[in-house]
Amino acid sequence: MLKPRFQVLARHAAGLRTRGLTTINTSRPLRKVVTTLLLGGTSAAVAAYFLLPDISRGAPTCDNIPLSPSHFTPAKLTSSTIVSSGTKILTVAIPPELLPKGSDLFSPIWSVFIKDDDIQVERPYTPLDGVDEDGNMRFWIKRYQHGEVSRWLYSKQVGDTIEIRGPLRTWSWKDDAWDEIILISGGTGITPFYQLLRTVFSGKSSFQGRITLLHSSRTPSELPPRDILDPLLKFAQHNPEKFRLKFFVDSFDETNGQSSTHIEVHKGRIGKNSICGALHSASRVPWWRGLFSQDSDVSDRKILFLVCGPEQMVEAIAGPYGRNYSQGPVGGVLRSLGCNSRQVWKL
Ligand SMILES: Cc1cc2nc3c(=O)[nH]c(=O)nc-3n(C[C@H](O)[C@H](O)[C@H](O)COP(=O)(O)OP(=O)(O)OC[C@H]3O[C@@H](n4cnc5c(N)ncnc54)[C@H](O)[C@@H]3O)c2cc1C
Missing domain, CATH: 1.20.5 (Single alpha-helices involved in coiled-coils or other helix-helix interfaces)
Incomplete structure (x- = not known):
């Protein structure tokens, strides 16, 4: 992603x-x-x-017809809070009368394109909680040092107008398609998974399987803010049979170490051991089987792996994207576990 x-x-x-x-x-x-x-x-x-599949070039701006992928809708930035170094939680609102009708439109996982007006370039961002009936969307955004749109977005002030178009489907959730889902994210790659988990664990889903979230950040201070972590911890607390989560960092912060965070954090990258350990079958099948076997028991089970994060991470875990960012073949750790292309989706 x-x-x-x-x-x-x-x-x-x-x-x-x-x-x-x-x-x-x-x-x-x-x-x-x-x-x-x-x-x-x-x-x-x-x-x-x-x-090229970029419909933004000719997309007009309309303030009197419902939000849609085919045009930009002016939205207001109604709140902006710095939540960690270089990241903010933004709330953007469109007039409620511009919310499109259709119950499936806002089912997870979806995003909107936000347009940097200065240079006419757009990037996708994921509304954490979807959109409420008042037209509010909340985003966790990270400013990249040389990033074009992220720096522009980060600099916006409450009251500024921001143009968005969408909703755009990132991936389609189905309640009964999978017994087990492993979500693997890095950095702001957690945002689509937050959107999904919030739907699944807020009583709007009949999902009966298990979900594990494996998330990694570079240091504890770069982990997602409490606005994201606390609800996730609560979902895990209230649904211990259905949802587990585990956090990883490349290294601990120099000054604070592990104590800088209120959650348990593991040092190291998400790899074969952690993924095997996350599988529910790990209790029945020895974890080392996955280490030595190309063909573990994964391929014939209803297990889905969703991977979202910086490109190098996606590549190491699930293989590179294909041409023009199509899915490409399954590679990396998931391939060595015997996963097939129906079981892996790179967001
Ligand atoms: C479906 C989807 C949903 C997304 N949702 C969110 C979201 O909710 N919040 C959010 O903050 N972002 C999200 N993104 C990422 C976002 O769309 C932009 O890619 C990001 O903000 C960087 O854009 P930019 O124009 O600032 O950087 P660019 O100008 O495109 O990149 C400049 C440089 O920044 C660095 N860079 C850019 N992106 C990354 C990255 N992901 N990891 C490491 N380095 C990077 C690279 O060094 C790059 O060379 C999402 C992306 C997708 C595809």
Whole structure:
């Protein structure tokens, strides 16, 4: 997850167009070669422009028809709270009369595109609690040092207008499709899982299986804020048979160590041991079986692995994305556990 897939492609196409224009003034001997390249480049750029799946380019802004993926809706930033270094919880509201009708539209997991008005670039963000009847959406956002949209969004003040379009389906939840679900997240990759867990454990779901969340951050101070952790801990407390969660950090903060957080945190990356340990079958099948066997008991069970986080993490756990950020084959740790492509989804 957490990569601006369509925009990278769109910007690439824009880059092609720009390069084509800047090569026009050149010397005569080079002109023929340049013309050929220019024609080729321009054709590629034009083709890319029309074929790439980015409908934001022409998406208008409308303030009098319901929120939809096909246009931007102006929303107000109604609250903004710094919750840790470089992260904020934002609440964004659209007028309630602009909420689209349709009960399935806002079933998990969905996101909205937020547009950086200054540079006309959009990125997807996940409303933590979905949207309420007053049109409020709450986001946990992280500012990346060189990030275009995240820095812009982080700098917004209460009262500012932010344009959004959506809802866009990230992945479709079904109550009865799986016996066991393992959610693996890194950084802000926890946001879609929070949205899902909140629905499942707030009495709106008839799910009877088990869910385990394995989350990792670089240090304890970069773990999700209490606004996210506390409800998750409560879900686990109230549903011990159905929901477990485990947190990992690459290293402990220099000054505070483990004591900087109110939850139990394990040092190290999420890997084969932790994933095997999370499987419910681990109580019946020795954990070491997964370490040595390509074909564990995973492939013939109704187990689903959802993975969401920085690209390197997704790759290590579930294999790289395919071309144009399609799912690609199952790789990494999950492949070595014998998982097939129906059991793994990279968000
Ligand atoms: C479906 C979906 C839902 C998302 N939901 C959320 C959400 O709720 N909250 C949230 O904060 N983000 C979320 N994201 C990520 C978000 O869309 C942006 O990718 C992120 O804010 C960075 O955008 P940017 O324009 O600032 O960075 P860019 O300009 O695209 O990237 C600049 C640099 O920032 C760094 N960078 C960017 N993203 C990451 C990353 N994920 N991990 C490590 N380094 C990175 C890289 O070094 C990169 O070179 C979601 C992504 C997806 C696909």
